[in-house]
Amino acid sequence: MKIDVLSLFPPMFEGVFGESILKKAQEKKAVELNVIDFREFSPHKQKSVDDYPYGGGAGMVLKPEPIFEAIDHVASSSNKKPRIVLMCPQGERYCQAKAEELSKEDHLIFVCGHYEGYDERIREHLVTDEISIGDFVLTGGELGAMVVIDSVVRLLPQVLGNEQSAIKDSFSSGLLEHPHYTRPASYRGMDVPEVLTSGNHAHIDEWRLKESLKRTWQRRPDLLEIYPLTSAQKKWIHEWEKLKDS
Structure with a gap:
């Protein structure tokens, strides 16, 4: 699987992608993780990625050009059309069934926004999925993307040491997991x-x-x-x- 993340703050992912299961998954060649600063795809001299909303109002809105251009760039290497996931509080509530669905894809692209929101043309004409990890607001989409990516990658074949671990996790069966015990008795x-x-x-x-x-x-x-x-x-x-x- 290939996963590309579009973010204004790529260093946020260094610790998460460089440790634990996600690190091991990359070492096993089960997944390729890339983080792209979509500011580099801004057509403006100052590399601006946001602007004031039409009609007035508080906050700034992410412009369409950098997102569209960045996705054109990362999707050009795919043989099949990638799933493009917008991290958004208006999206569907994330669950284990969605993780299992996404784990079957060859290429995922995550879009992490900031500011007041996205230009609606990104939502209407570009993304395939909108995901929210809960009914609360974060500073940006990066933390949510990390949660989703971790839950997806651990489901890939050979990533976990014991293949039964993912099958028996809470929510995978539709129920919460049973209690566990170990030594001493x-x-x-x-x-x-x-x-x-x-x-x-x-x-x-x-x-x-x-x-x-x-x-x-x-x-x-x-x-x-x-x-x-x-x-x-x-x-x-x-x-x-x-x-x-x-």
Whole structure:
């Protein structure tokens, strides 16, 4: 996969792209990460990238020329049309399903804006996706792009040491992940659940599913509105609700 990021502040990505999983993914040739300063594509002598909004109002708006020209430049090397992602508070709320969708692409281009917003022609005629990482406002799109890129790259084949890690993560199955324990089995009077040390993998799988469902019911019940519950799982929830009300 190739990922290009258009930003006015490329140094912001140095630490994120140069450490941990993203660094290892590049070393394994699973992904190529590039950050482009789109100011270099400004047609103006002063390399300006923003201007006052037509009709008046507060703030500055990113001009279309630098973004269009920069994307023409980075997309010219693609055999297929890249997905162009605009980081924007008006975009769709980011989720694991979207990460899995984007991880199947060959080339992603992220546009990180600043100031009051984008010239609407960028949104209407250039981008394929608009993404928001939450209902809050950041100084720019860089931090949001880092979040999305990290969540996408870790899904690429061979990036994680254990391929099952991404499959069993919270949200990948539609539920939050079950609790984890490691050695020692007993610490300060706190014991690991006996089922996990039993060696009975069928019982362990059932315990993990039940705990995953319980944690989702407790913390993110909204996720269960679209989760295909079995009759046994519905019975578990009914029992927990009775205990909660008693």
